[in-house]
Amino acid sequence: MIQIHNSQSGKKEEFKTLEPGKVRMYVCGPTVYDFLHVGNFRGPIFFNLVRNWLEKNGYEVTYVYNYTDVDDKIIDRANKENRDPKEVAETFIKEFEKDYNSLKLRPHSKNPKVTEHMDDIVNLIRDLVEKGKAYEQNGDVYFDVTSFGDYGKLSHKNIEELETGHRVQSNENKKHVADFALWKKAKEGEPHWSSPWSEGRPGWHIECSAMSRALLGEQIDIHGGGLDLIFPHHENEIAQSEGASGKEFVRYWMHNNMLNFGNQKMSKSLGNMKFARQFLEEYNPEIFKALILSSHYRSVLDFTDSHIHQILQMLGRIYSALAHAEDLSQTGGEKVPVPESFQKEVESFRSGYTAALNDDFNSAEVFAKVFDLVRAYNHLCRKPGKIQPGQVAAAKEFLAQMKELGGLMALFLEPPKDYLVQLDDLLLEKKGLQRSEIDQLVTERAKARADKDFQKSDELRDKLKALGISVSDGPQGSTWEVQK
Structure with a gap:
């Protein structure tokens, strides 16, 4: 039985799909105005595991991960560089996909772009206006939060307590300070599209609601994203989607926590932003993925030199065992079965990581089970002297088990000997x-x-x-x- 921590209820809940055997999952993707920083990749790496584990359990998963290619930041960069906003967005979509592919994560089912769904966005806004959930003012359209009685049910905020400046923009066109833009009349020089209200462009929040509705329907099983998106983005998605359909929008809300650098939140103001591309070039994709998955997705992940060094050592121990097993498995040896003692370790390993992943995708606990199996393998097979009966079979079984788990986590699949050389070169460099x-x-x-x-x-x-x-x-x- 899979249990998922639902951000809305604040509790772990048994996973039950809207449609038997099928999962509809939407995860908020990047605003493509620059290279993505390391924190932006925590979601893609983690939700790749979520999708894989659900499929391993027999579900058919449709996984949508969007690109926000219309945004003030894209327009600002385009103006500064005298480029077309579309060119800026396409450039950084390609750069993101280059980084994503280097991590050897599976392609998403669909990667919609906002610019490809303008008709869907306009139609959803029209529905909200017709149902009295939104109103037009001077070419802009706003969602009326007072029309949606459940506003705040995800973030547990009371709209009457929201004050100007708390991630809510005050505007004289608004009826309530917490009302938010669905459509914005274009300013001179901005990209714009036609609508019943004005030549303009959509607000950020409506984009995900519209793309999700167009590709997955009015209700979905899982909606994921970073913890910082709970309010206002995901709260506003609920208001829009449920305001239009009258149905529960999302069954399970999943939010990954933030990354810190030396106990400081990563931010531009602190000057500690690190692009994923920089990290991948300094280290390598395997280290990055292991670093992300070595902590539970709901815990704060601290990117420190000491933590990175721990990951290097951890991967070294795992790949050292894999390299030894690869050599041992090719020696031939007597055709005897896997020793009973090691088979029990394998069964404990499988039941252990299964329980961990069923318990809200606890990847940190999975690593503990990996080390239990590595220790058992080393104890049985890494001994001086002649090859003993059962060691070759144990080596083959160890490799098979690690390959199966590695496929789920997108880890442990590099050629072991070659990867050990990479790790050793990194460690030698650190030692001078x-x-x-x-x-x-x-x-x-x-x-x-x-x-x-x-x-x-x-x-x-x-x-x-x-x-x-x-x-x-x-x-x-x-x-x-x-x-x-």
Whole structure:
């Protein structure tokens, strides 16, 4: 049984779909005026897992992730750079998709753009005006929050207590300070579209309601987004969608928490914004995904050097086991079944991560189960001496289990040996060391061992250990990796 924490009720609830076997899921995507920062990708990485787990449980998922390609920020950038707003938006859609694809996340079912749904937006606004939920003033159209009795049910805000300046814009055309724009009459030089009220463009909130209605219908199962979208964006979506349909808009609201840098909220004013592209170039996509999923999606995620280093070490231990299992699985060996003790560990692993994902997609707990399996594999298979019966079968089973889970999380699927080299190079760089230096020390130690100069061999091993380098001796010679 899958349970989801519903932001509206503040409680975990059993997941039941509107239509048996089918899930309609809408997640708010980016406003495409710049490269996306690392925080913008917490949602895409997490909701990729949500979609995969629902499908693993037999649901047919339609996952809509939109692009807001009409916005003041896009217009401002276009004006500053003397470009067409459409060109700016298309540029950064492509840049987002480049980053998204580098993360090897699955394509969404649909990626609607606001500019492709103007008729749907105008029709929804017309419905609201006709039902007395919205009104026109001098070419602008506003939603009348007093016409919707449930306004505030998601954010738990009372409209009578909303004051000017609290993310609510005061305007002399409004009847109430909390009323919000559905359609804005175009200013000179702005992009605009035809409507019954004026040449203009839509307000931000109506866009998602209209695209969701057009592609998924009047009611959906899951609506996701960042915690900062609860008010006013998602609150206003509810008012618009339910004001037009008279039906419950969303069954489960899911919101991922924010990212901090050293216990400070990431913001332009603090100067600590970091683009995802920068992080991916400095590290790599696997580290980014592991960093995001290593914490529960509803907890604040702190992007610190120490946390990133922990992720490097964590991935190193996992990929080290995968590389060993890959080699072991190719040795042939006796055809014996997986040892019963390891099979029990596998069953515990599967039941453990299943329970974790069923419990509000607790990816942090999944990592704990991964390490339980890695430890069990290392205990059974990473021993000196000849290959023992059952070890090859255990290695193959370990690889199969990690591949299955990796497919759900978009993790652990890189070629293990190649990826370990990448990780080691990153760690060496952090230590100020060169791979050639380590290779030379390991070669000198191997020669000392061959010459039976065990004192020198031990001295070199101690020197390598002090540098944080672990050396393993095998039939094919000595290999090394950075300690993790």
